[in-house]
Amino acid sequence: MPEMREPTYFVLASLLDGPLHGYAIIQRTSELSGNRIRLATGTLYTALDRLAAEGYVQLVSEEIVNGRARRSYGLTESGAAALRAEATRMAQTARLVTSRDARRKAASASRKPQPA
Numbered sequence: 001m002p003e004m005r006e007p008t009y010f011v012l013a014s015l016l017d018g019p020l021h022g023y024a025i026i027q028r029t030s031e032l033s034g035n036r037i038r039l040a041t042g043t044l045y046t047a048l049d050r051l052a053a054e055g056y057v058q059l060v061s062e063e064i065v066n067g068r069a070r071r072s073y074g075l076t077e078s079g080a081a082a083l084r085a086e087a088t089r090m091a092q093t094a095r096l097v098t099s100r101d102a103r104r105k106a107a108s109a110s111r112k113p114q115p116a
Contacts, residue, residue, distance in 0.1 A: 008051070
């Protein structure tokens with residue numbers, strides 16, 4: 001599986017606790033990403049269409065609210081598995097850096113002259 005783009009990761013993560021409608025996905029994605037990911041409505045629905053075609057999300061309901069369609073999407077088992085795989089990949093990558101950094105700091109500390 002190729003590396004997941006950050007917006008896709010946070011869109012899928014926003015659905016971990018259950019289905020959400022588009023605006024709620026935009027809000028939750030922004031919240032989870034520390035406001036790094038700010039999706040426009042058109043961008044979100046393009047992503048949701050792609051994720052639905054890939055089998056990662058599914059349309060769970062559609063209702064008319066104030067004359068507009070409100071669609072809610074949920075995470076599929078395949079989407080949850082892809083999200084877990086990406087989280088695992090990211091954690092392994094982070095450990096590679098943090099463990100090397102910790103070893104480098106420990107080696108540097110052991111080379112410092114000790115007071116007599």
